[in-house]
Amino acid sequence: MKVVIFDMDGTLLDSQKDITISVNHVRKTNYNLKPLSEKFIVEAINMEVRNLPYLFYETEIYEDSARDMFEKHYYEQCVKNPYLYDGIDTTLKTLLDNGIKLSVATNAPTKFAKRMLSHLDVAHLFDVIIGADKINASKPSPKMIEYILKSYNFDYEKHEAWMIGDNSKDMLSAQNAGINSAFAIWGFTPESNHNIVINTPKDILDIIL
Structure with a gap:
């Protein structure tokens, strides 16, 4: 076998486009932050050592509100462009x-x-x-x-x-x-x-x- x-x-x-859209949705809606580029987001995800909460949302940890918002948004978004x-x-x-x-x-x-x-x-x-x-x-x-x-x-x-x-x-x-x-x-x-x-x-x- x-x-x-x-x-x-x-x-x-x-899935790069949809991940980017959902991350930026949370940045704008939850934190009033400017959007990140797709290139930055994908490179951050693939870093050996990283702090994604800070890189994406400028927080030390994933806040529950951000995590929940991303998951809800991405569940709908993830089938739009992959x-x-x-x-x-x-x-x-x-x-x-x-x-x-x-x-x-x-x-x-x-x-x-x-x-x-x-x-x-x-x-x-x-x-x-x-x-x-x-x-x-x-x-x-x-x-x-x-x-x-x-x-x-x-x-x-x-x-x-x-x-x-x-x-x-x-x-x-x-x-x-x-x-x-x-x-x-x-x-x-x-x-x-x-x-x-x-x-x-x-x-x-x-x-x-």
């Missing part, structure tokens, strides 16, 4: 046709992930779609990966598993879980020093099949 676990934002789909990266749909179906098991592990809340992937008509291709809220642990913790592998009765000696992502947290999560990983550079992070780098979704087929 082979299992491929995908990150979502920046790997399967582009799109699958070119070649993702075909790649997923080819993997399935070859008997590969597919799942998603994202730091986004599970309800957003399922809503967005359903909207893009690919949710049914995955056995498990899990967000960090499901187990109260985000990447680079290996817990989401371990949860997925357990659902498959995964045997490390007999089976093979890969994590595909666009962030060092994805790679560290895979390392911490003891599985293979490949860094996707078509998404939010355009370069990487990871030992396996894939330039297009179709390249996934070359390393998995």
Whole structure:
């Protein structure tokens, strides 16, 4: 058995526009702050060390009002502009046709992930779609990966598993879980020093099949 676990934002789909709109909605409505650029917001999300409450809202922690407002706004916004990266749909179906098991592990809340992937008509291709809220642990913790592998009765000696992502947290999560990983550079992070780098979704087929 082979299992491929995908990150979502920046790997399967582009959600940058909607994230930016919702962050700026909270900035304006809750704090009367000027909007941030999409580039700034995406770079902040992908920083190794970051303080997103301060970067986004100039607060030391996420205030409940801001968190609730973002989640309510983004739940509606997240299906307005997302799109699958070119070649993702075909790649997923080819993997399935070859008997590969597919799942998603994202730091986004599970309800957003399922809503967005359903909207893009690919949710049914995955056995498990899990967000960090499901187990109260985000990447680079290996817990989401371990949860997925357990659902498959995964045997490390007999089976093979890969994590595909666009962030060092994805790679560290895979390392911490003891599985293979490949860094996707078509998404939010355009370069990487990871030992396996894939330039297009179709390249996934070359390393998995």
